[in-house]
Structure formats: structure tokens, C-alpha cells
Amino acid sequence: MALSGAHKDRGELRILENLDELSTDLADYISELSEVSVKERGVFSIALSGGSLIGLMGKLCEAPYNKTVDWGKWYIFWADERVVAKNHADSNYKLAKDGLLSKVPIVPSHVHSINDSLSAEEAANEYEFVIRQLVKTRIVSVSDVSDCPKFDLILLGMGLDGHVASLFPNHSVLDEKNEWVTFITDSPKPPPERITFTLPVINSASNVAVVVTGSSKAEVVHLAIDDVEADCPSLPARMVQPAKGKLVWFLDMPAASKVDGPQFSE
């Protein structure tokens, strides 16, 4: 690891030398959380996003992780999904299936993808219902500060505009306090129709990791992490603030290049 440290109240920053090191550190982090969770709860509930994240998780399909991770205990969810068929190039399910899930021994019935035969609204409602059933059986834990599900890990990417999952800046979806899963039909990033976890669900997780790479995102990483709240109160990535859980940022050097002088240890 290049640099690591706590950054004010914005969680832990892990700044990696290059994409290869970032992928290894991310695989270590996920496999360690999986081990802890399986030991404590017998299962590991993990929610994925789309975008470059899945490619950066690729090391999990290689040795030693492909053999050491207890894949049979994993339950997979999506923090957001695009409303397209599961075999469509834009599908986050397809991205994860091709890049990860088809390469490791996950139990097919543990893969909780979003129903692609419904409208965005119906699919969001159905997905919330599915999660409610899994909360009842404690496959997904429950938060002790809200009635929200407490996923063991939610993995997020961040867009150039600071969006996470399908929570976009200045969108009313950011104000959703009651639903666990909601939908939008006007995403500024195509495709327009999407389903997304809401902020209360993201902020109820035991662990949230935001994985961001590339110099084009350096400015928005700075806005999301540093002490600039007055300038960007509604930046979605800034609103990721787990109430009791742990937030970790995985950044490569270019993405971290504008972060204010962090006090790090090598």
C-alpha cells in the first residue's frame, strides 16, 4: 500500500500506487470482511455497483482468493441497477456475472439481482420486498439505529459529478428517507431508468467502500472528502456517512492527487 490513514470524519483513505496494488488491496479487504462476517454471522451480504468497480475486483477470481474465500456463504445484491434486460451490455448484473460471479463458486440462489421484466417502479418495490424477507431470516442483518437492512459490505464507485449508486447530485432521490430501494427515470448518466439503494440503506451498512480511480476524478474526490462542505452540501458521495459502520475510500494516486495534505503513514 502506498499511503493509508484516517481523514477527519470522512473515513479511512487508502491511496494505492497503481491499479494493480489497488486491486490487490481491495481483494484483501473484501476477503477479510467476508471472513469476519462468516465467522460472526455465518453469511456475508455484499452489495455491488456497476462501472469500473467490477474490473477492479477481478483479483478475487485469482489465487489465493478464489480458493480461500468462503464463496458458498456469500449473498450478492446490487446497490444500483440499470433498467435493462439482464443480457444487455448496460446491465450491472451482466457486468458482475461476466467479470466475477461466473468465475467463482457462488450459489446461484444467493444471487439477488433485480427483476428485469418489470417497470423501474415495480422492480424497486419487488427488490425491497426481497430484501425485507432476507432481513427477517437475518441473511441480511438489521440496523440497530434505523429499521434499515445492515449489509455487511456495500461497494460503490463514484462518477465525475460525485454520484454514487444511482444517487445523482440535486436529485430528489437524495431526500428519500422511507424507502430502502427506489427508482429514477431521468438519470443524467445513461441509461435513464435505474433502481438504487437509498442513502439510509447505504448509511446503515456495516462497511461501505468507495472505489475511485483516475485523475479526472481528483477534483470531485477532493470535494467529497475534504473540509469543503459549504461549497457542495448535496454532493452524493459526501452524503455517504455510515452511522455506525466503517467507510473506506480506495483511491489510486491520480484520483487522490487533490486531497488536502493527509497525515498518512507509509
Ligand SMILES: O=C(O)[C@H](O)[C@@H](O)[C@H](O)[C@H](O)COP(=O)(O)O
Ligand atoms: O451503474 C452505475 O452506473 C454505477 O453503479 C455508478 O454509480 C458507477 O459506480 C459510477 O458511475 C462510477 O462508475 P465508473 O467507476 O465506471 O466511473
